Amino acid sequence: MISSPIGAEPKKLGNIRLPERTAEITGYSPDGKSIAVRTITRDLWIVPVDGGSPEFVMKAAYFAWMPDSRHGVVISELESSRAVYLIDTHSRAERLLLRGSQRIFDLDVHPDGKQIAYSSGDTDWDPVEFSVDGKRL
Numbered sequence: 001m002i003s004s005p006i007g008a009e010p011k012k013l014g015n016i017r018l019p020e021r022t023a024e025i026t027g028y029s030p031d032g033k034s035i036a037v038r039t040i041t042r043d044l045w046i047v048p049v050d051g052g053s054p055e056f057v058m059k060a061a062y063f064a065w066m067p068d069s070r071h072g073v074v075i076s077e078l079e080s081s082r083a084v085y086l087i088d089t090h091s092r093a094e095r096l097l098l099r100g101s102q103r104i105f106d107l108d109v110h111p112d113g114k115q116i117a118y119s120s121g122d123t124d125w126d127p128v129e130f131s132v133d134g135k136r137l
Contacts, residue, residue, distance in 0.1 A: 015051035019043070026062075029069040034089075036063050036072065044074065046089050057089055062106060067113040073097065075104050075118070084118065086132065098130060 019039055026036040026044075035047045037054075044060040060074040070090055076083045084098040084107070097116070098104075105119040117129045 016047060016049060017051065017054060018047060019045045019054045019056075027065055029065050030067050031069040033069065036065065036089075038063070055089075057087065057092060058094070062104075062118075064107040064109045064116075066109055067111060073107055073109060073116055075107060084116070097132065 016035070018037060021039045021041065022037050022045075023040040024038050026038055028035055028049075033049055035049060036057075037045050037047055038060065039045070042059050042061060044057040044063050045054045046057055047054040058074065058076075060076065062075040063072055065072050066086075070088060072087055072089055074085050074087055076085055082100050082102065082104060083096060084100075084104060085094045086097050087094045100120055102120050108117050110116070114132055115129055116132065117127060120128050
């Protein structure tokens with residue numbers, strides 16, 4: 001079910017096919033054609049809104065779309081949540097953007113796609129901002 005704008009009656013989201021054991025919808029692609037979802041086993045899937053088949057991307061702790069609706073940034077589940085990658089959701093190509101010494105949480109991408117923010121820390125969480133070229137701002 002979806003509801004937009006806030007306060008509107010929810011409506012069914014068409015013939016969408018979610019992967020088994022879907023735990024959360026992490027967000028619509030900016031073009032509205034896909035939804036990123038994670039399962040309870042932290043598998044990241046891209047699901048076409050038009051009813052096509054879901055496609056597995058990778059294990060991910062967090063995911064955020066880039067403005068082009070093709071790429072996203074993920075916190076890698078395979079590296080104890082201490083690395084951020086830029087991924088191509090079509091080809092599955094990935095590029096390491098940042099590897100940290102502490103856990104990384106809660107990714108978000110600036111609307112221009114040039115900056116990424118996250119929280120970091122093993123006990124106290126500190127906000128951090130860096131550019132897509134991997135440089136801390």
